[in-house]
Amino acid sequence: MDIDVKKIANLSRIRLTDDEAKALAPQLSSIMGYIDKLSEVNTEGVSPTAHPHDVAMPQRADIVTNTDRRDALQKPAPRTESGLYVVPKVIE
Amino acid sequence: MPFRSLSDIQAQLNAGERTAVEVAQLYLDRIKQYNDDLNAFVHIDAEHVLAQAQASDAYRADHEPRPLEGLPIAVKDIFCTQNGPTRCCSNILEGFEAPYDAHVITRLKEAGAVLVGKTNMDEFAMGSSNETSAFGGCKNPWNTDCIPGGSSGGSAVAVAAGLTPAALGTDTGGSIRQPAALTGLVGLKPTYGRISRRGIIAFASSLDQAGPMTRTVKDAALLTSIMSGHDAGDATSVADAPNFDWLTACEAKDMKGLKIGKPKEYFIDGMDEEVRAQVEAALKKCEDMGAEIVDISLPHTEYAVAAYYVIAPSEASTNLSRYDAVRFGHRCDNPEDLEDMYARSRDEGFGDEVKRRILTGTFALSSGYYDAYYLKAQKVRTLISQDFKEAFEKVDVIATPTSPIPAFKSGEKTEDPLTMYLSDIFTIAVNLAGLPGLSQPCGFAQGLPVGLQWIAPAWQEDKILAAASAYENATDWHNQHPKEFGGET
Numbered sequence: 001m002d003i004d005v006k007k008i009a010n011l012s013r014i015r016l017t018d019d020e021a022k023a024l025a026p027q028l029s030s031i032m033g034y035i036d037k038l039s040e041v042n043t044e045g046v047s048p049t050a051h052p053h054d055v056a057m058p059q060r061a062d063i064v065t066n067t068d069r070r071d072a073l074q075k076p077a078p079r080t081e082s083g084l085y086v087v088p089k090v091i092e
Numbered sequence: 093m094p095f096r097s098l099s100d101i102q103a104q105l106n107a108g109e110r111t112a113v114e115v116a117q118l119y120l121d122r123i124k125q126y127n128d129d130l131n132a133f134v135h136i137d138a139e140h141v142l143a144q145a146q147a148s149d150a151y152r153a154d155h156e157p158r159p160l161e162g163l164p165i166a167v168k169d170i171f172c173t174q175n176g177p178t179r180c181c182s183n184i185l186e187g188f189e190a191p192y193d194a195h196v197i198t199r200l201k202e203a204g205a206v207l208v209g210k211t212n213m214d215e216f217a218m219g220s221s222n223e224t225s226a227f228g229g230c231k232n233p234w235n236t237d238c239i240p241g242g243s244s245g246g247s248a249v250a251v252a253a254g255l256t257p258a259a260l261g262t263d264t265g266g267s268i269r270q271p272a273a274l275t276g277l278v279g280l281k282p283t284y285g286r287i288s289r290r291g292i293i294a295f296a297s298s299l300d301q302a303g304p305m306t307r308t309v310k311d312a313a314l315l316t317s318i319m320s321g322h323d324a325g326d327a328t329s330v331a332d333a334p335n336f337d338w339l340t341a342c343e344a345k346d347m348k349g350l351k352i353g354k355p356k357e358y359f360i361d362g363m364d365e366e367v368r369a370q371v372e373a374a375l376k377k378c379e380d381m382g383a384e385i386v387d388i389s390l391p392h393t394e395y396a397v398a399a400y401y402v403i404a405p406s407e408a409s410t411n412l413s414r415y416d417a418v419r420f421g422h423r424c425d426n427p428e429d430l431e432d433m434y435a436r437s438r439d440e441g442f443g444d445e446v447k448r449r450i451l452t453g454t455f456a457l458s459s460g461y462y463d464a465y466y467l468k469a470q471k472v473r474t475l476i477s478q479d480f481k482e483a484f485e486k487v488d489v490i491a492t493p494t495s496p497i498p499a500f501k502s503g504e505k506t507e508d509p510l511t512m513y514l515s516d517i518f519t520i521a522v523n524l525a526g527l528p529g530l531s532q533p534c535g536f537a538q539g540l541p542v543g544l545q546w547i548a549p550a551w552q553e554d555k556i557l558a559a560a561s562a563y564e565n566a567t568d569w570h571n572q573h574p575k576e577f578g579g580e581t
Contacts, residue, residue, distance in 0.1 A: 048470030052526025
């Protein structure tokens with residue numbers, strides 16, 4: 001199977017050099033080739049499994065339970081200022 | 093002492109023969125002596141360990157001891173813990189300190205455990221050999237040329253070499269059971285949803301489950317009983333899960349009336365003949381103890397690995413999209429713009445195996461391929477679950493080898509990811525079906541430990557605990573320890 005590794009890398013937001021993409025292409029093709037085994041299985045009328053057990057989506061009352069932990073949660077961020085996350089310029 | 097079980101250490105502490113500080117110091121000394129050879133621990137703060145032990149001794153002086161009072165337990169670097177680094181053994185989390193404890197860690201602390209440190213693992217739990225860690229791989233104490241198995245390899249090595257009496261791992265496709273098997277330990281993956289996943293760094297959300305790695309079945313039961321229970325903070329934690337008395341479940345002495353299913357798909361051509369012989373001998377032993385061995389078939393087993401390597405990378409590609417260099421994690425120097433910052437930071441932070449799985453998952457979920465891969469794999473997953481349901485109408489538990497081969501040499505499979513992926517061929521189906529599975533030692537092949545895997549219906553861990561306890565009582569494999577690391581006690 002031919003996989004456009006650079007395109008997939010772009011969708012994944014991972015920068016790959018041409019050499020890295022070239023090295024990964026046969027590995028991904030081999031993995032996807034193995035995965036193609038799935039096409040042998042007749043799944044007509046079979047429902048997909050989303051959760052391993054037959055359980056209902058949990059719900060809770062719509063009330064605020066969080067406390068203000070902004071400082072603690074922002075501590076691991078690479079750059080913050082005045083309680084905001086700082087990123088490179090997005091709009092020219 | 094270093095190879096004592098949690099239960100033995102607990103008895104010594106309760107009898108006043110040792111203090112928690114003495115126990116902690118003994119294991120800290122062992123870590124100091126052997127960790128450079130094994131690379132099992134990636135973070136140790138001896139001062140903090142001794143402070144916890146002192147607090148435990150002080151608590152014991154004034155109160156009835158809690159269920160894990162003063163017992164040392166190591167945790168895989170995937171569990172978020174306050175007061176120290178949590179890195180999932182990845183460069184993208186260099187310098188990260190979690191602002192909260194994982195739910196499981198809170199439970200252990202409340203039960204009086206002394207947290208020893210963080211153990212090595214495959215980066216983001218992606219691997220079957222513990223060779224993808226940003227800290228380098230760790231070594232199997234039975235033969236240091238060999239891998240310990242992955243991804244919870246550091247936890248396995250720490251327990252197997254007597255650097256801690258117990259450790260926690262996580263199991264997405266076999267990552268507790270496979271390293272437990274390859275290092276001669278008990279490893280339990282509980283039913284999916286029994287233990288909260290909150291604060292455990294996510295790999296594949298519909299598969300990940302935490303569990304213990306211990307010397308004995310009873311120790312595994314003790315730890316799981318503490319870790320279990322509904323957590324409203326985790327939407328995948330199941331409320332009102334059926335429960336039982338975990339320690340009573342370990343009191344079985346025989347297997348009278350127990351029907352054990354032996355699936356033909358788990359005794360395949362190409363598996364190691366010594367492994368096959370040891371597992372066959374273990375089943376014969378079970379028969380001698382009163383069990384009935386029933387030949388069964390799980391016909392969709394051969395598609396489990398393919399389904400897994402669509403579902404797990406797809407969920408991983410989604411979960412790992414949170415590493416965007418904005419809220420936490422590595423950020424590249426001088427990004428030109430936002431796109432450059434995302435792409436370069438992720439390229440620099442993730443290792444090769446993690447990138448390979450993100451790319452596989454992104455491809456499987458991409459436009460035009462979703463139905464052919466992801467949806468198809470989820471349907472095959474349903475058929476795999478149905479196979480187990482039908483089998484459990486005929487038998488109480490299922491027994492298989494945990495791994496088709498003993499521990500292999502470091503570097504032997506790293507060049508070919510597909511061959512590596514097939515290492516988990518006997519453990520993956522259990523995760524896809526959300527069932528409990530336990531591996532326990534049942535012999536040696538080429539001088540390396542062999543694991544016997546037990547599988548039960550969902551929420552019926554008591555059945556595998558009973559079977560595994562009875563087998564453990566009748567054999568001596570769990571008392572074998574690697575001699576190079578002082579395994580004479």
